[in-house]
Amino acid sequence: MVKKLLPYTKGYRPWIALGIACSAMDAIFQLLIPLVMADIVDIGVANADASFIVRKGFLMVIMAAVAMVFGLGSAASSARAGMGFGANLRTAEYARVQDFSFSNIEKFSTASLVTRLTSDVRVLEMTLMMSMRLLVRAPVMLVAALVLAVRLSSQLSRVFLVAIPLLMIFVVLVIKRVGPLFRQLQEKTDDVNLVVQENLTGIRVVKSFVREAYEKEKFSKRNNSLRETSEKAFGAVVVNMPLMMLIIYGTIIAVMWFGGKMVFAGTMEVGGLTAFFSYITEILISLMMVSMIFMMMSRSIACAKRICEVLDEVPSVTDAQAQTGASVESGSVDFENVSFRYNDESAGWVLEDVSFHIPTGSTVGILGSTGSGKSTLVSLIPRLYEAQQGTVLVGGRPVADYTMEHLRDAVSVVLQKNTLFSGTIRENLLWGNPDATEDQLLAACRSACADEFLDRMPEGLGTDLGQGGVNVSGGQKQRLCIARAILKQPKILILDDSTSAVDTATDAKIRDAFRRDLPGTTKLIIAQRISSIADADLILVLDKGRVVAQGSHEELMKTCDIYQEVYLSQQEGVSIGG
Known part of the structure; x- marks a missing residue:
């Protein structure tokens, strides 16, 4: 997964390197300060040497200032790198979504794609930023502090043999617990976003049916589910802190107990014990930092998997077979034994063995009951979907011969x-x-x-x-x-029931304008009203995914029972309305 995401740090790798270097230098200077402090106690205070104390104190101030500069450099670099990485990742995700066909998009809900582009990327941004500052600083502090602590007192350093394994056990147990919960957390976020999106998009429908209470209840259920999952996930993370603090303070008490005896016995200086306390604090805090990073990584792994699902999704419609320079020369359309279904595992076909020829510049009406495959049929022409069987031709060439840009520019x-x-x-x-x-x-x-x-x-x-x-x-x-x-x-104009909300007079005016202003354009009109397609050069009648009849209005009135029934029912409706 790291390999998949690494390319998106391009352009910001120098900032990552600078941030890591600054973080490491910040840690080193902070580790040197306790040594100077130990000299002040053991030499300056013990010998009442004021000038020595002043010199060493001034040195501590300088070291603290340098550490602060490196710390600011680390923060600035990590912020720049994190935000840049997030921007690259969002751009890549968005570009991938733009390449998706309808069938690809249907694998993800719109709300889920929004979450993956925003919330999930934000988590990875924060993980990179925190990792640059802590994942380098913490190991450097941990190793260096351990070395310096052992150098001060190998005997007293034995307390780490108990403290560090305990800390590691707690961290592993918590991570094992919260990992699956973070995946659920992002999925619950998708659910909440979906409810909000549907409600806002259909707010007029909600209000017209007086369903505000129902929508509130639906939102409340999903919101509460998100809250409960969040409580479980972050509750486990929060428990980690008091357990670690218990171990830290227990370790400090043990050092005070054994270290105090060593000072009393004269085997250790007071300044050395003071420095040892500083190092033990740095060691244990470093372990806490590492555990916090691991917690963040547990969530970031869940988010990264979701992002990679989008990036790894292979567009089902590509230009792989396109011929260079092929452009749509005419608006003729041919279907040759075309069959299509949305899912390869589906038992039945949405369109089955469809064949017809549409000459350039003609007007074609498409009629059929709901679910007969009308919209699906016209979606195959600009390759919004890809037919599994048969061939769709535009301008006498299979649609796969054109790049999608050339094909869709002509439709x-x-x-x-x-x-x-x-x-x-x-x-x-x-x-x-x-x-x-x-x-x-x-x-x-x-x-x-x-x-x-x-x-x-x-x-x-x-x-x-x-x-x-x-x-x-x-x-x-x-x-x-x-x-x-x-x-x-365009060479081809497709109207998918696009005049259903206008009156018949306006519908007629629009069709007249098509004939007048687009004489060379092939026009495919899906309509529920026969009056909208009666004057078409060719009418296709679909039923259960098959073209059951084709011809002019007059021909279909003589030969097609389905067409006759629709026509008569609409005429009766007009008579009743009159």
Whole structure:
């Protein structure tokens, strides 16, 4: 795992090296101070030599100042390295997510991906920062203090033979306990984030159904579960501190007992015992630092595994088979015995043995009941999903021959769930063509019938839409998304039930605009209303993942029972409504 994460320290390794060096020098200077203090007691105080005491005291001040400078250097370097490492890791994760196909994204919940990009990375940042300052400082202090303590009194140093093993046993037991809990802690955080995200995204639905109490209860359950897991994890960590302090103070008492006898017997100087106390404190504090680092590492390992799951996820759709320079020359679409399912272990197919040909520039309607595979079918054209069997061709070539950039640049999709981003109307429309002029933007809005409400907007194209387009209605949002797609001037335009929120008159105007403004573009329209596709050149009727009929409106009215039933039911509805 370290090997996987090490590349993301690139650019900050000099800071890591500097921080480690500063931490080591800080430890060395702090270890030298007790030796000077011992000289002051044993020589200066014993001989009443004021000048000696002043000289050594001034030396201690200088050493403390130097140690402080190195300590500040260590803190600054570790902060820079930790934040840089975290930024590199977040960038890599985000870039990997951008490469995911829909099937990859579906393996992780949105809330989990957010947690892995934020909370999990933050834990690794803190671990690196603390490791640079403590994981170097603590071993240096521990080894050096042990050597100096043994040098002062090998007999008195025997207390460490009991204290250090006890400390290590406690640390191992606690780490074994908290390791699995930290993994659960991050998963519980995912659950809480998921509830919050769903609630805020669907706040209008929550309020319209008066389900605030239900949502509060759901949040409370997951929040309490997170709290209980946190209490277990951090409770085990907290228990570690008093146990270690018990061992530390017990060791100090033992040193006082045996050391006092040695001083009384004249086998040890008072200054030496004072220095020994300093070293024993440094040794035991160093062990506490090491244990704290191990605790942090237990959590960071859990977070690192979650991050690596994202980084190691192999995109299911790649450019591996793409031919260099291949570009989409025309908007023809062919499906040749195509079958698809979302999961390779699934028993049934979502689409099965689908075949049809769509000439360039034609308008195709797609009709079918809910779950018949309409959205899945059009998602295979820009390779949002990859067919397991058969071949999807665009412009006479398999879609895998194109790079995803070239293919998707030639295909404009208005999905079933319309998405606008925070910012102005102009900024959202420019997604279709970043170089579009004001006249082109207004022309696209007229084609999508968005000009009808655009004139009423306070600042026209400069109107801020708010997060997710909350300042516009569903029908207005659909028309802005259509305008954005038109601006792209694609070879293929896919409308996935994208006019469901507009009236039939506006729907007809939009279709007329398609014929007028996009004559060479192949248009695929998924619709529930037959009136939206009756004038299409070709209509595909899907049922249970199969194309059960295809032809014009007139042909299907004669040959397809499903089409006839839908048409008659809608006509009856119109009659009743009239």
